[in-house]
Structures are given as C-alpha cells and as structure tokens.
Amino acid sequence: MRVHLGSDHAGLDLKAHLAGWLTEHGYEPVDHGPFVFDALDDYPVFCLRAAEAVALERAEGLDSFGVVIGGSGNGEQMAANKVAGIRCALAWSEETASLAREHNDAQVVSVGGRMHSLSDMTRFVEVFLTTAFSGDERHVRRIGQMASYEQTRELPPLPESASGAASA
Numbered sequence: 001m002r003v004h005l006g007s008d009h010a011g012l013d014l015k016a017h018l019a020g021w022l023t024e025h026g027y028e029p030v031d032h033g034p035f036v037f038d039a040l041d042d043y044p045v046f047c048l049r050a051a052e053a054v055a056l057e058r059a060e061g062l063d064s065f066g067v068v069i070g071g072s073g074n075g076e077q078m079a080a081n082k083v084a085g086i087r088c089a090l091a092w093s094e095e096t097a098s099l100a101r102e103h104n105d106a107q108v109v110s111v112g113g114r115m116h117s118l119s120d121m122t123r124f125v126e127v128f129l130t131t132a133f134s135g136d137e138r139h140v141r142r143i144g145q146m147a148s149y150e151q152t153r154e155l156p157p158l159p160e161s162a163s164g165a166a167s168a
Contacts, residue, residue, distance in 0.1 A: 002057060003129065004066040004108075006032040006050030008043035008076070011069025011113040014121055018067060021122055027129070043070050044079040051080035051088065054107050058085070066108035067125055077110035084150060087143070091124040092116070101131035103139050 003022050007015040012034060022029040032049040034041050047068040057064035066088070068076035073090050080088035088108035089100030092115065100106040109128040111121045133139070145156040 001026075001129075002028045002030055002062065002064045004030045004032060004050040004053045004064060005069070006043075006046035006048075006066070006076070006080075007034065007069035007113070008046065008071070009034065009037055009039050009041050010071035011043075011076070011111075012037055014069050014111070014113045014118065015067075017118060018069075018122065018125060021125075025126075043068075043076050047076045047079040048083060051083040051086045051108050055083050055085045058107060064107070065129060067128075068108060068110045069113050069121075070110070071112060071114040073110040073112035073115070080108045080110065085147070087146070091128060094123060094127045097124040097127040098131045101128055102134045103136075105133040105139070105143055 005015050005019060015031065019029040019031055030053065032053065033046040050066045050068055054064045054066040066080065068080050068088065070076040077088045077090045080086055086108055087104055087106045088110055089096065089104060089106040090110045091097035091100060092112070097109060100109060109125060111124055113121070149155065
C-alpha cells in the first residue's frame, strides 16, 4: 500500500523517520517534500501534493493513504482537506487516529511534529493505517452528506426536530 507524505520544515525529521518506518512495515512511502530544511517553506506546497496523489490513486481504485506533518498539524490538515474527495483528520491520540478511520473513513491523517514524541506520532500513524472503516450506516450517511455538499454546495436538509433552530 502506498502512503503519500508531505510536510513543512517542522515535520521534516518526522517525515524522514516515517518513510523508514513505513518501508520496514511493508508500506510504499512516496515523499512529496520538502527534501531539505527551509524554515520559510510553505506547507500547502507539499501537503496538497500528497493529498492530491491519494485522491488520484483512489480514483484509480488503489488503496492509498496519506500522512501530512507540521508543527501542530492544523494547517497541514486544512490544506489536505482542500483536495476534492479527501477527508483528512488531525490525530493527537491513538483514539482520534482510530476514529478518523472507523467513523470518518479518512484517507489522510495529519500529525503535529512539535506536539508529541516521535514514538507517539509513529503510533498514531500506525493506528490510522491499520484501522478499517466500520461501514456503519450512520457514518456512511454522514460521509455522503459531506461528499454531496462538496459537489453541489447545497446544504443537507435540516431534520424536522431542528427546523426551528435555523430561524431563531
């Protein structure tokens, strides 16, 4: 399975570590940069490429994933989520990494290189990559609502129990 990697300068060392870890564990890492330390680099340049590669390969029927890495992981997650069809989750614990897959069928995970130890972040990525989507109807329905909005820009209808809340 391919795992596309993108980061900024704050995630450069973790990205290098993950590339080795992924190879050791039977994955095929694809590094979208950066390749040298530059304190002024811009994470969207690299994270958008990683997420775009995941989206393209999934459209071809491949089971690819992505990992984007920054200081906090916040901006990197936002960048990855700009790619049509990508759901990127910020993982800050094993539970959030697992839930990103189980409930949200996320294809990309974001981690903060300055927020956790190297072993914790590696574990978050491992949990993300080894956790399956549950396929529960409620999760499929919610993902469908987001996908529909992404394509049509039409909001999903409010449930009858909440119809008065929007006008208040």
